[in-house]
Amino acid sequence: MNIDFTRHTLANGLDILIHEDHGCPIVAVNLWYHVGSKNEKPGRTGFAHLFEHLMFEGSQHHDRGYFQPLQEAGASLNGSTNADRTNYWEVVPRNALELALWMESDRMGYLLPALTDAKFDNQREVVLNERRQNYENRPYGLAGMAIVGALYAPDHPYHWLTIGAPDDLRAAHLDDVRAFFQTYYRPRNASLALAGDVHTGEVLALATEYFGPLEAGHDPPPVEFTPPARLTAESRLLLEDRVELPRLYFAWHSPALFAEDDATLDLVAEVLASGKTSRLYRSLVYEERIATEIAASQNSREIGGFFQIVATATPGRTLTELEKAIGRVLATFIDQGPTSAEMDRCLAQAEANFIYRLQTVGGFGGKSDQLNAYNMFLGEPGYFERDLERYRHVTPEAMQRAARAWLRPDGRIVLSVVPRGRVGLALGESQPVGVS
């Protein structure tokens, strides 16, 4: 399945991607900046995301909230930050496209004059509350921090989560915002996708009018990092949390997004833990009933990935039982590879999931978001069919080999999350980790 698009790069370096879809009288405006938490420095973690919040608080020529005019025009809108990129999107009725372009270009070009301490302080409080709501106050919410903290050295840009540390957020200054904006929020560091009920020539002219005059700026500095050293032993960690049931996490380094074995490990995760027929679900939840839930995922990002398996113990069952059962299932898979029925299933699922994601023009994961993802990480916005081919070309032997190479029992992080005050429920010899 291919998505027709036109790419045009403005003189200032901004990529504009246009896809026509006249099914519904709406247009998705989707703007990616190639900056995320991996561009942060230790001591200022969480900053890229806090910055994203400020982008909604007004710019020089519209020094008020960004939601008001857009919601009034019938738009839905949002933004998000992850380790590698920050995106902003609006889905607008066709007749509000110009409004969205006006606003996106105004904050790309003229954010700083509208910046105030009051806005900064307010959004810092909002973000601290976001952190409480989604991490501190959520069961197992801090486990992700413990995992990346253990997988990556303190100076590696994936060592911290995008939400950052509260002290770092409190230490951030308005000057940091200015420097960050000037470094990263530049047309040449961005990609704009417009998908929906538009005519390519017209909308390109309009976007050029709004974004063309903005200054190109300089290339942002490269992200410097040392690839993580290969794990040569099992590292056992322990985290106490306000939870009822103990949970076990396995994590391994794995390939980066679109690197060799990335798609292969996606399918390995599918066979291991997606749906009731998956090996881990069937064995741990359905047959032995020692786990209440199970998940596996290949989390691939721009400069590295990690593969994770998560299982929660049934009341009365132990993490040691889970560890053994997961180890057994993994060993069997590595030993025998997937069956042909499993191959059929995971490929059918991969193809269906791929098409499900392309049902919408905008939002998180719609066509415009995907065009930008391919453009930013591969320089090929039209990678759709080839992306699917990555999965179609995976063989049972490749899955077996990838699982053997990457999911080694002697080189992994194993984290036990246990109810407060019950450290005895963790796997033996686990070391407490300090995250909060």
Next chain:
Amino acid sequence: MAVDRSRLPALGPDPGFRFPHIQRGALANGMRVWTVEHHAVPLVSFLVLLPAGSAADPADRPGLAAMTSDMLDEGCGDLNAIELHEALGRIGAHLDSEIGSDATILTLTSLSRYAERGVAMLADMFIRPRLDQRDFDRVRELRLNRLVQMRDLGPALADRAFAQLLYPSHPYGHLPIGNEGSLRVMLLREVATFHREQFMPSRMTVIAAGDAPHTELAALVERAFGGWAHAPGAVPSADGPVDRPPQAPANRLALLHRSGAAQSELRIGHVAASRSTPDYHALLVLNAVLGGQFVSRINMNLREDKGYTYGVRTSFDFRRGPGPFALSASVGSEVTVEAILEALSEIRAIRGDRPVTRAELETGRAALTRGYPRNFETAEQISRGAAQLALYGLADDYFTTFVPKVLAIDEAAVTRAAEMHIDPARLLTVIVGDREKIGPSLPRLGLGTVTEVAPA
């Protein structure tokens, strides 16, 4: 041409929108079959609607409806649970099951080339579920474990306490999952009875939407569901009225203690309107202004001005019977009382000294109407929209009259709806938070004695 940055550009002419056509038909067994053509992507989605949800639970068996719907994909016809899911996996189908107070909805989406196999399996789940004892025991255990895990989930605890206190001894007084006591004594026989008595083709609607002609979609449903006859002796149950529970005499405050909670989870509200209220559109506008969208009064105050929360929303939950009006938010523990006071004052003001203004009215109406076509982009969205028509018996022209009806709402209608459906003197406030941190400040709320809610 230079860009004019002195003002925001005006909107172009309204693009208009043609709503997808719903072709309505029925099978000989009484099941309604609606079809919608949607050719954007090679997918077909089948939605099965049963107008019975957790409100149909017997009074002593909360959780029975949810348990029954959970058992549907645990094997059917000749296939056990694993075999069924293997077959679904081979066609890359997405099966989604959802239960609310008024309805049970299963949706199966697949590539169009697999539509026939998909709908056949979906039909088998409804018509011939295996209902094996072993599966029942396992599913019940998983649900009991989920209840255990809910003890750590602030939002779930707040939702449950809120429902219990608003709707004592009422079909809306529990969450669909039920409670531990009920699940422990539940019998497979009760599930089978619930299935026999409630799952009747004559009460149900199937909505097929996707990349195929109407006739083909209808034929697929007919082949899959056409042979389903009423269970012998079963009488189609009428959808009886859902009573309005007695209104509380005054404001109430309830606290569920959660030691060390980093935030307080809030629910504030009371029993309000049902889906059939003539004030439906006025209440949508009212809610948009008060707390239904980002730029609403309460979110702008609590988040954008005070920084008390990551976000706050209000909603009217329109059900067959009178559903709740509720504000939901997680707020910093230290500012719990301030946040509640601000929220209460906004709720009072919109039907008191600060009624909706012209500008707010226009923003609210515009957001609801101009954004309306967005809700009809995918086959599944269209099916879900159509399911609301089927569930609540809304007019065939409901979609096309929505925009004019919202635009006809004026300030007076919003204020009247606020006066009629919001009562600031009878609000229930539920806090799930750390008593040590917030307890001493609670008297400042002036909401009387605090009822302590047991953590269940």
